Each structure stands twice: as C-alpha cells, then as structure tokens.
Amino acid sequence: MTCRRGALIVLEGVDRAGKTTQCKMLVQALEQSGHQAEMIRFPDRTTKIGQLISSYLEKRSNLEDHTVHLLFSANRWELVPLMKQKLEQGINLVVDRYAFSGVAFTSAKPGFSLDWCMHPDVGLPKPDLVMYLQLSLNVASKRGEFGAERYETSVFQRAVQKRFEQLKEKDPLVNWKVIDAARSIEEVHREIKILSEKAISAAENQPIGELWK
Numbered sequence: 341m342t343c344r345r346g347a348l349i350v351l352e353g354v355d356r357a358g359k360t361t362q363c364k365m366l367v368q369a370l371e372q373s374g375h376q377a378e379m380i381r382f383p384d385r386t387t388k389i390g391q392l393i394s395s396y397l398e399k400r401s402n403l404e405d406h407t408v409h410l411l412f413s414a415n416r417w418e419l420v421p422l423m424k425q426k427l428e429q430g431i432n433l434v435v436d437r438y439a440f441s442g443v444a445f446t447s448a449k450p451g452f453s454l455d456w457c458m459h460p461d462v463g464l465p466k467p468d469l470v471m472y473l474q475l476s477l478n479v480a481s482k483r484g485e486f487g488a489e490r491y492e493t494s495v496f497q498r499a500v501q502k503r504f505e506q507l508k509e510k511d512p513l514v515n516w517k518v519i520d521a522a523r524s525i526e527e528v529h530r531e532i533k534i535l536s537e538k539a540i541s542a543a544e545n546q547p548i549g550e551l552w553k
C-alpha cells in the first residue's frame with residue numbers, strides 16, 4: 341500500500357435515529373479537518389439489484405423473504421470493488437446502513453436465525469467502526485410518523501431493535517460503539533466525530549479486514 345488507507349465507518353440504528361443526518365455531518369466535518377471522505381448508503385437503489393429492492397420496499401412488488409435478503413446482500417457485494425478501491429486511495433467511507441441492518445431486518449421476520457442471515461455477508465469489507473445509534477421507540481415516534489415503506493411500523497421496528505441488540509452481543513470481533521441518539525444533533529455529532537477520528541488513525545496502517553471471518 342503506497343498511501344494510508346481510509347477507514348470504513350458504519351452508522352446503524354432503527355428508523356428516525358438520525359443516521360442519514362449524522363452521516364452527512366460526519367463527511368462534512370472530516371473533510372473540514374483535512375480527511376478525504378465520501379458517503380455511501382445501503383440499499384444503493386441506483387443499481388439493477390437496488391431497483392428491485394426499491395420496488396419491494398415501496399410495495400410496488402412482492403419478493404419471497406429469503407430472496408430479498410440475498411438481494412440486499414448482493415447489493416453490498418456489487419459495490420465491494422469500488423469500496424475497496426476508494427479505501428485503498430485513502431478515502432474514508434461513511435456508510436448509512438450495512439450488513440447489520442441486513443441481519444436485523446430479515447431476522448425480525450418469523451423463522452430467520454441470526455446465523456442464517458449473517459452468512460451471505462461473511463467476508464465483506466469489515467468496518468473499522470460501527471456506531472449504533474440507540475433510540476427508544478417512544479422517542480423515535482415523537483420525531484414523526486414512520487413512513488409508508490415496508491418495515492416502517494412500530495411493531496416491526498421493535499423486533500428489529502431487539503435483533504440489533506442480539507447481534508451486537510454476539511459480535512465481539514466488530515468494533516461496535518453505542519451512541520445515545522436521544523441527545524441533540526450537535527451532541528451526537530461531536531461524539532461520532534471523535535470516535536471516527538480515532539478509528540481513522542487506527543485503521544490507516546492496517547489491512548482491510550473481512551467481516552465475520
């Protein structure tokens with residue numbers, strides 16, 4: 341490696357936790373302090389696979405549950421060459437949802453184990469930092485109605501939250517940090533920025549890891 345690699349930084353959490361806002365603020369803050377940074381979000385709805393997923397989420401089509409799980413995973417794998425290229429060029433990637441959402445959302449459906457759900461994502465680029473924006477569903481619901489897409493109901497989100505917690509406990513090889521997302525946007529941002537700067541320094545001389553291997 342000729343230059344220091346970028347860090348892979350993931351934000352996760354239930355809907356309304358502020359992930360997208362925080363990802364955008366983090367990219368801007370990192371750039372202002374002299375780092376290269378770009379945001380990616382999953383699902384990436386711009387690819388052919390992403391369009392199938394988008395149509396499913398918007399309830400314009402139905403897909404069998406295992407099938408849609410594998411499509412979400414394929415949608416991450418199709419971006420891996422580009423992600424690796426950017427990380428190797430020293431660009432820090434700030435990612436809005438990743439394999440952890442994949443596992444938490446599918447395993448919240450009846451009949452899906454965490455193990456089964458994790459399998460297709462084994463070997464993806466391993467995040468250097470996963471920040472889990474924790475927010476009670478009572479506070480989340482005060483931030484406005486859930487949207488109209490599939491999964492956007494409080495019953496399902498409660499099940500997803502439980503699965504995120506179980507995954508976090510089961511996952512000692514991933515650098516999870518829990519962020520209290522009930523605080524102000526600025527306070528949450530400050531903590532996210534500090535943790536990210538640390539992860540960037542720690543990652544720069546390390547090879548890119550493989551998730552869940």
Ligand code: TMP
Pocket residue numbers: 382383397412413437438439441442443445446490491492
């Ligand atoms: P978004 O609202 O952040 O665009 O996310 C789209 C929805 O897709 C959201 O309800 C979470 C869900 N999802 C999965 O079910 N599996 C996945 O792998 C990912 C990334 C998201």
